[in-house]
Amino acid sequence: MMIDSLVPILAGTLAAATPLIFAGLGELVAEKSGVINLGVEGMMLIGAVAGFAAALSWGTSAGLLFGAFAGALAALPFAFLTLSLGANQSASGLATTIFGIGLSAFIGQFYVSHALPGMKALAIPGLAHIPLLGPVLFNQPPVVYLAFVIYGALAWMLARTRWGLVLRAVGESPEAAHAIGYPVLAIRYGAVCFGGAMAGLGGAYLSTIYTPLWVENMVAGRGWIAVALVVFAAWKPTRLMFGACLFGGMTILQLQAQGFGLAVPSQLLSAVPYLATILVLMAISRDRKKLQLNLPASLGKPFVPGE
Amino acid sequence: MHLLEPRANPSHLMRWSGPPIAILLTLLAAAALFAALGKPPLQAFYVFFIEPLETSNGWSELALKASPLVLIAQGLALGFRARIYNIGAEGQLLMGAVFASGVAIYTEGMEGVWILPLMVLAGALGGALWGAVPAWLKTHFNAEETLTTLMLTYVATYLLSYLVSGPWRDPGGTNFPQSILFGESAMFIPLFEGLRLNSSIFITLLAVPVFWLFVARSFRAYQLTVGGLAPAAARYAGFSGRAAIWMSLVISGLTAGLAGAMEAAGPVGQLTLSLSPGYGYAAIIVAWVGRLHPVGILLSGLLMALIYIGGEAAQVSMQLPSAISWLFQGMLLFFLLGVDVFVDYRFRRRRDKRLMVREEAGA
Numbered sequence: 001m002m003i004d005s006l007v008p009i010l011a012g013t014l015a016a017a018t019p020l021i022f023a024g025l026g027e028l029v030a031e032k033s034g035v036i037n038l039g040v041e042g043m044m045l046i047g048a049v050a051g052f053a054a055a056l057s058w059g060t061s062a063g064l065l066f067g068a069f070a071g072a073l074a075a076l077p078f079a080f081l082t083l084s085l086g087a088n089q090s091a092s093g094l095a096t097t098i099f100g101i102g103l104s105a106f107i108g109q110f111y112v113s114h115a116l117p118g119m120k121a122l123a124i125p126g127l128a129h130i131p132l133l134g135p136v137l138f139n140q141p142p143v144v145y146l147a148f149v150i151y152g153a154l155a156w157m158l159a160r161t162r163w164g165l166v167l168r169a170v171g172e173s174p175e176a177a178h179a180i181g182y183p184v185l186a187i188r189y190g191a192v193c194f195g196g197a198m199a200g201l202g203g204a205y206l207s208t209i210y211t212p213l214w215v216e217n218m219v220a221g222r223g224w225i226a227v228a229l230v231v232f233a234a235w236k237p238t239r240l241m242f243g244a245c246l247f248g249g250m251t252i253l254q255l256q257a258q259g260f261g262l263a264v265p266s267q268l269l270s271a272v273p274y275l276a277t278i279l280v281l282m283a284i285s286r287d288r289k290k291l292q293l294n295l296p297a298s299l300g301k302p303f304v305p306g307e
Numbered sequence: 308m309h310l311l312e313p314r315a316n317p318s319h320l321m322r323w324s325g326p327p328i329a330i331l332l333t334l335l336a337a338a339a340l341f342a343a344l345g346k347p348p349l350q351a352f353y354v355f356f357i358e359p360l361e362t363s364n365g366w367s368e369l370a371l372k373a374s375p376l377v378l379i380a381q382g383l384a385l386g387f388r389a390r391i392y393n394i395g396a397e398g399q400l401l402m403g404a405v406f407a408s409g410v411a412i413y414t415e416g417m418e419g420v421w422i423l424p425l426m427v428l429a430g431a432l433g434g435a436l437w438g439a440v441p442a443w444l445k446t447h448f449n450a451e452e453t454l455t456t457l458m459l460t461y462v463a464t465y466l467l468s469y470l471v472s473g474p475w476r477d478p479g480g481t482n483f484p485q486s487i488l489f490g491e492s493a494m495f496i497p498l499f500e501g502l503r504l505n506s507s508i509f510i511t512l513l514a515v516p517v518f519w520l521f522v523a524r525s526f527r528a529y530q531l532t533v534g535g536l537a538p539a540a541a542r543y544a545g546f547s548g549r550a551a552i553w554m555s556l557v558i559s560g561l562t563a564g565l566a567g568a569m570e571a572a573g574p575v576g577q578l579t580l581s582l583s584p585g586y587g588y589a590a591i592i593v594a595w596v597g598r599l600h601p602v603g604i605l606l607s608g609l610l611m612a613l614i615y616i617g618g619e620a621a622q623v624s625m626q627l628p629s630a631i632s633w634l635f636q637g638m639l640l641f642f643l644l645g646v647d648v649f650v651d652y653r654f655r656r657r658r659d660k661r662l663m664v665r666e667e668a669g670a
Contacts (some may be wrong), residue, residue: 036455042637065400077641085648087487090392090453091595092644098588188559216630220463230456267469273462281455282448291449304311304652 009252010136013292015210016143017248019202023226024240025154026198031230032158033191034171034298038093039078039190041223042100042219043196044203047071049104051204052111052214052236052301060119063208064143064201067082071200072193074100074235079192084183086302094139119143141209150198168190171296175301184303199223228277232284234294243280250276310654321650326596326607329643336638347624354624355617367502367618371574373613374446374511375400375566375583375610379590381518382562384599389531393556395441395456396563397587398463399434403564404571405467406433408578409573411493412475413487422492427510427568434564437463442556448550452556460587471578486578495573507569514562519601531555543603563587576585584615585633592640603669 023040030037037043050070055063078096081087119141127138158164167187168179174184202222207214225247233240255271262269285291337355338348358575359365379396386393414422440459444450473486480487523527534551542548566586575582589619593611597604601655618632636659 031587081644083643083650084654085645087644091640094591095637095640095644097637098633098640099591102630102635102637106628106634109628109630131409147378176470221457224454228458231419231451231454263474265469267465267472271462271465274458274465278444278450278455278457279492283442285449285451288449 003304007135009256011131012138012255013245013249014136014140014249015248017244018144019206019210019222020226020229020247021151021241022148022205022242023199023223024229024244025237026195026202026218027226028033028194028233028237028240029154029158029167029198030191030292031299032171032176032296033056033188034296034301034303035082035188035192036089036093036227036300037075037078037096037194038090038227039096039100039191039223040093040199040226041219041221042097042104043071043074043102043199044206044219044223045104045217046074047106047200047203048207049111049199049203049214050216052116052207052212053107053112054192054210054211055116055256056111056114060116060208062236063116064204067204067208068197068201071203072197074103075196076192076249078196079189080216082302083188083192086300088130089141089300089302098102101217108216110212111214112215112216116157116208118211118212131198149247151237160235168296171298176297178303180307183303188303199226202226225273225277228281234284234291235296236294237276247273247276253292296297312655314651314653317650320655321646322598325643325646325650326598326603329596329639329644330610332642332646333635336642337635340634342626347626350452351621351625354620356613359613359616359620363499364502365607367499367504367610368616369609370508371586371612372506372641373608374508375569375586376590376593376611377605378511378514378566379559379563380593380597380608381514381584381601382559383590384597384601385518385522385528386559387594387599388528388535389551389555390535391555392446393438393441393456393559394453394591395437395458395460396559396584396585396590397583398460399437399560399563400457400567400583400587401444401460401463402437402465403430403434403461403567403569404578404582405429405470406507406564407568408475408489408571412491413580414493415490417486418490418492420492422490423495423572424491425426426572427565429570430564430568431561432564434520434567435561435646437564438558439553439559440557442553443554445556451550456568457555464670467582468580473533475578477577488577489572491500493572494575494576503574505573506572510565510569515601515605527554563590571643589636592636594629595640596643602667615666 002303027037047067047070048163048221051063051067054066078092081092082089093172121139122142124138128134132199158167168182168184170182170187178184205220206218227241229243229247230242250273254272257264257269258266321350341348341351360369379400383393383396400469407426410426410429437459441452441455443457445452468484471486475486477485477487495507497503497505497659513649530541530546531551531554534546534548570582571578589611592608593604595609596610614635616634618629621627621631
């Protein structure tokens with residue numbers, strides 16, 4: 001019977017980890033190309049509201065797609081400023097977040113107090129009946145499977161394909177990649193927009209499936225946690241998945257603890273994921289040499305061709 | 308995409324005309340937005356930027372809102388010079404308000420001129436402590452201050468929420484998550500009959516020249532600037548990077564904490580969840596738009612306060628959501644960052660062929 005009570009906790013962990021997986025993988029790709037985008041929170045919010053609006057008229061799948069599209073669009077001003085104009089990446093990312101908070105709240109005023117049906121779980125025949133693992137891994141909404149598919153594709157692409165190699169080369173040494181003839185800025189544009197699309201998808205997942213409601217500022221720092229996760233993951237997709245599940249688990253555990261009526265006040269439990277992020281950053285950044293080893297060498301530095 | 312080429316020398320004209328150009332572009336974008344919403348742009352501008360300043364109450368509100376923005380931005384600008392990005396001033400402000408309110412709550416029913424100064428001190432201490440944590444995390448664990456300051460803002464929000472719905476909730480009040488209303492000894496005095504502007508404005512008015520002196524005249528501030536512009540040179544000169552981190556984060560935390568105390572003991576008059584309308588975030592933009600210069604910050608703080616007040620007015624009279632001020636803030640920062648590039652770069656010009664031949668011959 002112990003196992004049965006574990007199922008909702010583990011399945012919930014995966015559901016809570018999914019937006020972090022999407023946004024984190026997107027930011028990972030952008031950072032691999034040498035661009036750090038602190039606008040993830042804003043792009044997630046824009047994806048959330050756009051996805052919610054689209055889902056109301058055309059259904060949840062359309063909502064997810066539209067959220068991803070909106071996220072990619074939201075990344076464009078950032079990309080233009082930092083890539084074509086070489087502006088400061090930290091400040092431009094922050095502007096993206098502030099703009100995203102404003103824009104999403106502005107559009108979202110029309111959608112407050114609407115509700116969506118969410119997305120039904122799709123049990124994978126056969127696999128879903130495995131004890132414990134079945135209901136946790138193979139009885140989820142299709143979008144959760146999508147997160148794992150994207151993870152697999154990205155991990156393979158980064159490590160094993162020419163595309164991955166070029167992306168990493170652009171992030172490590174844009175000068176060298178430029179000299180060989182790769183279009184550094186175009187590749188970075190692609191990576192940043194991919195990051196935006198993934199953040200938008202994560203946001204749309206929150207508003208159309210996880211909650212499924214539109215609430216002002218509903219991303220609640222998950223975009224920033226995704227940025228921190230990329231550091232925690234040392235820019236490696238597999239570690240990012242692990243980190244996202246860890247945080248998903250933390251979110252679910254604190255909710256469960258609140259449900260059990262633990263003596264700790266709920267507000268203090270709600271602060272746990274944010275405190276955990278700090279602890280994780282402490283642990284991972286402490287060894288400067290190791291951090292430098294994994295850090296894409298040109299991260300945060302603008303590249304102006306021909307200078 | 309090869310739009311730009313470096314200038315031989317940074318353009319002074321662009322450096323100083325950057326903020327006005329960015330403001331102009333934001334206004335144009337705002338006009339387009341108003342038009343798209345079916346509101347006549349000129350009427351919207353009138354409601355947003357002129358109407359609030361037609362009454363003495365409007366001017367009082369302007370000063371009341373500009374005061375915390377300017378104060379926080381002064382502290383933040385110091386760190387930004389050293390490229391230490393404290394983006395969690397909102398959390399430091401909340402902790403300042405919590406500490407100051409603690410004093411007010413535990414001295415309930417007492418009277419005395421010492422209560423308010425004690426609150427101000429407590430607020431500064433609370434903010435400085437909340438800024439010292441990321442400084443410690445950065446110097447001892449190399450943890451990015453952008454992320455830690457922001458995470459601590461969420462922690463501060465939950466801590467505040469716990470206090471006002473738990474131990475510090477007004478026992479005599481309704482079930483709303485808010486503290487008791489502060490007594491007269493725990494409040495700043497209004498300066499004019501019937502207006503909300505209060506004596507806390509003098510803290511900001513004092514801070515501007517103090518920061519100006521510090522930035523323009525002190526060796527410490529010079530070290531910060533060098534550390535930001537040329538880290539290698541700063542190391543070579545023996546300027547301590549650790550000292551710069553501690554100083555930037557503690558001072559910016561302190562000013563944010565002061566602002567929190569000023570809000571709690573000023574217009575709000577109690578500890579509530581909605582204590583700050585995002586002053587800590589807006590101050591980041593104020594610092595950038597003000598060119599990190601103490602006097603520039605004073606001007607940009609007034610502008611940002613106007614955006615806040617205009618947003619409130621537009622909410623009431625034009626049924627626009629208050630989130631519109633966030634939208635304008637984001638656009639302003641976008642435009643400024645874009646325009647700023649032209650301080651060091653210019654558009655690549657198509658060169659005259661004859662000129663190129665002559666240059667080649669000369670070389």
